[in-house]
Amino acid sequence: MKLISLSALLFVIVLGALFIYVAEDIPDFGDSNSAPNRYVKLFNIEADGLMDDLNQGVIPQSLADKIEERGLPLPTRVESIEEGEWDFFLVPEERQQAFYPKEQKYYFIKKAGDELEVFRYSLIIRWIEEGEEETEVINMVTYGLADYRGYDTLGETSVIFTAGVSVLLLLRRRGKRPEAR
Amino acid sequence: MIPSIDLVLLSLVVVLAIAAITVRDLLSAIMLLSAYSFLMAMVWVEMHSVDVAFTEAAVGAGASTAFLIAALSRTVRWEKK
Amino acid sequence: MLEWLIEEIFAKYNYWISITIMLIGFYAMIAKSNLIKKLIGLSIFQTAIFLFFISLADIGPIPRGTAPIVSEAMIHKGYVYVNPLPHVLILTAIVVSVATLAVALALVIRMYEEYGTIEEEEIIEKERELGV
């Protein structure tokens, strides 16, 4: 008994150290700009020659090709900004429903060394912005659970059903004929 | 999320978790687990995930406590040392 | 030193608490001999994982986060929706956790009817006596 407790404590401490080592990569708690919450990185591209076009407000052909290659919607306008983290935004022509009135930009561009890093909103922004139009349900969790991930919920219902049936098989008492007495 | 409320609730949660696995009376352990689940539901309301909090309050503090007590009524109450 | 402590350690306090609770549950699952105590440890372990995921979804005091239910009024006041995807995943996980608990309790009751005890060591001794 003593040995089991001691070895378990040791194992747990080692595991905790491992978790703490791994947890360094996790984004900060409550950060609204972290990768799962706001934007994901798409690709890097060589900066030479592109900066002039971007400064003049033209979308370079190679950048547009690379965006189109990934099947993403093509922006039509460049917006340059002076301050902040980003250097350029690529914006579509018509502004859509404004849940994020200040941030209705589709692609972010940041200059890092002699390369440009292109970012885009993560999946979750589309989920938040267009789900209500698509399904006419205002609870984002419900339309995620029942519509976008409908197969998942079907499997979950099957899990519940299976649990009920297995409990019934393991200890079925009531409903049996009383011939045992 | 408000960090001060969050910290208070989470430290209570840790205390309750330690208490739930240390106490020798299993009925007390189950009630402490129920309180733990309810505090966890409060943490999740405070983190703006209302659906998860609702589910946890219904399941963790309600249904699974009922299951554990029902199971305890058919087994023994005291943990042997 | 203090800056590093605040930025790297204190900013992620939810994750450390989540890991602590997870290890408490894991210790109970390994070291406790009573089967119902083991199941309590299992519940605590699962809840720690849920806490981790919900913390990942949350958006902190600045900008202020709000529950993922569409309301234009909140957005115009400057709130930002928290990430609804982990909530969906965790809802499914809670359902699975209660199903797991129910089946495990049914197994514990069957073991009690069979062996007359729910302590792990006594069950092993009795199995040894029976020659299994």
Place this chain on the structure above:
Amino acid sequence: MNTGKSETEEGKKRSGDVIVETISRVMVPFIQLFALYVIMHGSSGPGGGFQGGVIFGASFVLLVIAFGIVNAGNRFPEAVNTALFSTGVYIYAGVGLLCIICSLGAAQYLNYGFLSLPVHFEERRALGMDFIEIGVGITVMAVIAEIFFNLAWKKEEKKEGGKE
């Protein structure tokens, strides 16, 4: 309170506390109504099929606490319960199959927009979500009640149930 005499009387005739019985008799319909509200309100606020189903199942737990497991078990017999288990899953999978049929075989499983309802595409999706939440609620309610009845069912109470 619990003298030996009253225990033997309790063994013969199950007479619980009057206050507990009356309060639970009044409360149970309201709990069930609230559960139905939670199931149907899932699309416009916190709630949904699973939560409502658990609350509905919890009302049977209250019945067990107030009236004893035999009376509550007679109120919700096993045959009905096991039928309700699968009804919910069938409703869920059936809505999915209905989508395939209504989309003329285009394999749109669980795409509620193709249900032939007299509203436009997006509102059909909302209605389809309500249907499957009813299915989830029925399954969860039946499973929670059945698991609790089976976990709490004792041998000595079975004999008592045989008499009644």
